[in-house]
Amino acid sequence: MKGPQLSLPPQAMRAFGYRVVDLIVEHLEQLANKQPSHCPLRRDLEALLREPPPERGEDPQHVLEQAVERVLANIMHVDHPRFFAFVPGPSNFVGAMADALAAGFNVFAGSWFSGAGAAQLELVVLDWIRQLLGLPESAGGLLVSGGSLANLTGLATARRxxxxxxxxxxxxYFSDQTHSAVLKALRLLGFAPEQMRCLPCDAGFRLPLEQLCAAIRTDRAAGWRPFCIVANAGTTNTGAVDPLEELAALARREGLWLHVDGAYGAPAVLTEQGRALLAGIERADSLALDPHKWLFQPFEAGCVLVREAKLLKQTFRILPEYLQDVHRMQGAVNFCDYGIQLTRGFRALKLWMSLKVFGLAAFREAVARGLRLAELAEQRLRASGCWEVVSPAQLAIVCFRYRDSARTESELDRLHLDLVERVLEDGYAVLTSTRLRGQVVLRMCTINPRTSEAEIEETVARLERLARR
Ligand SMILES: Cc1ncc(COP(=O)(O)O)c(C=O)c1O
Structure with a gap:
């Protein structure tokens, strides 16, 4: 007698799958006409979704509609052309379909034995990224969930x-503009707060070289062991790039490891402007880069590269007896040896498919467009006369603060926090605030290539109206 198969008849599978594809295409077609912001209350979603584990199955189409109406209708659209908050996730359709394909075949990308084609494709995609960044052939890495895991993996390798x-x-050593993912990684790796030197950034929000040299000297004299510099290739706050060439030279002189967090900014190397800004990135000992940000992939896709790939293996490789058959083939690459995960999904497929379908030139132009859109936003903000540009457009991020001599600094801080609320209520765009030099500022990140110039202009015009209200 057959037990439960957890399967559907072929016709029902097709109907279900076709409906999923239709829903995704409708979402993408309609996206610009939808409101980007939606953040319901916890109690409303509890009422909508809380239920006991369902003992009996339901009609799949009905469950699918429930997912759409109750779940997918209750998210922010981070892929929306007017979502300028945090770091948007513009994504792309081909990448999303590649994820469905990888899930449908349930590809195991942890070992050559179970997923040779996936492992080979990941090697190819990683080598593309390595070449774009200008790292040597000795470099290698792996795809992970995102920047947090990429930083953790790079820093774990440095530690070992x-x-x-x-x-x-x-x-x-790192600047006070460094992402919390790096602090989290260091904490998880066992570093105590007194082993982390968080240096105040310079006027351009970069890691200040002189102070860094002085801190290293002082630490050595006091018996500490300086071991690693974490540099930013695009900070989340302002897009600032730490002086990578100088930091690489310093790291070499001092015998320190240079880890570069380029989770959001590193893909700008695709463009001429970005390459100039990121000069020296190729000298990193380890590097984090997120394809799910500015390489337009659906979540999750992060990438870590290490200058000497063999160091990853020395850090992560363990050979238990139940994996002995995995390690028998000459030349086989087992990605479980290079990172934390054994079982891992096939993230390389979406990058490979979308790069092949659209071509690198289209990716380059899409990144360049993001750079130009932030410059346009800056220009409009300056032209309006009521904003101070606190940090000019850098790697598609611009930060600004309302000018009003009638208000105190703390009243202005309050106004900016209120403005985020007002923008959400207005519903046209989404942007968020941050704090620079102790002041609350608004911040726009314009990496979505589907954003139009008109949408940037309308967003700035509305911001002015909302601030004057
Ligand atoms: C510079 C930087 N580093 C690390 C991260 C963390 O990456 P993830 O959220 O993909 O884990 C981010 C996320 O925005 C980032 O901007």
């Missing part, structure tokens, strides 16, 4: 390669 995992008195 430089310190042989002996952390005592080792010190890491």
């Amino acid at each position: 390669a430089v310190l042989e995992d002996k952390l005592e008195s080792a010190v890491v």
Whole structure:
């Protein structure tokens, strides 16, 4: 007697799958006409979704409609052309379909044995990224969930390669603009707060070289072991790029590891402007880059590259007896040896398929467009006369603050927090605030290539009206 198959008849599978594709295409077709912002209350979603585990199955089409109406209708659209908050996720249709394909075949990308084609394709895609960044052929890495895991993987490799995992008195240097993912990674890796030197950034929001040199000197004199510099290739706050060439030279002189967090900014190397800004990135010992940000992939896709790929293997490779058959083939690459995950999905497929379908030139133009849109936003903000541009357009991010001599600084701070609310209520666009030099500012990140110039102009015009209200 047959037990439950957890399957559907072929016709029902097709109907279900076709409906899913239709829903995705409708979403993308309609997106610009929808409101980007929607953030319901917890109690409303509890009422909508809380239920006991369903003992009996339901009609698949009915469940699908429930997912659309109750779940997908209750999210922010981070792929919306007017979503300028945090780091948007513009994504792309081909990448999304590639994810469906990878899930449908349930590809196991942890070992050559179980997914040789997937492993080979990941090698190819990683080598493309390596070439774009200008890293040497000795470099290698793997695709991970995102920037958080990419930073953790790179820093874990640094810890093992430089310190042989002996952390005592080792010190890491970074600026106060560094993403919390790096702090989280260092904490998880066992570094205590007193082993982290968080230096105040310079006037351009970069890691200040002189202060860094002085801190290293002082630390050595006091018996600490300087071991690693974390540099930003595009900070989340302002898009600032730390002086990578100088930091690489300093790291080499001092025998330190240089880890570069380019989770959001590194893909700008595709463009001439970005390449100039990111000069020196190719000298990193390890590097994080997120294809799910500015390489337009659906979540999740992060990438870590290490200058000497063999160091990843020395950090992560463990050979248990139940995997002995996995490690028998000459030349086989087992990505489980290069990172934290054993079982891992096939993230390379979406990058490979979308790069092949659209071509690198289209990606380059899409990144360049993001750079230009932030410059346009800056120009409009300056032209309006009521905004101070606190950080000019850099790697598609611009930060600004309302001018009003009648208000105190703390009243202005309050106004900017209120403005985020007003923008959400208005519903046209989404943008968020941050704090620069102690002041609350508004911030726009314009990496979505489907944003129009008119949408940038209308957003700035509405901001002015909302601020004057
Ligand atoms: C510079 C930087 N580093 C790290 C991260 C964390 O990446 P993820 O959210 O993909 O884990 C981000 C996310 O915005 C980022 O901008």
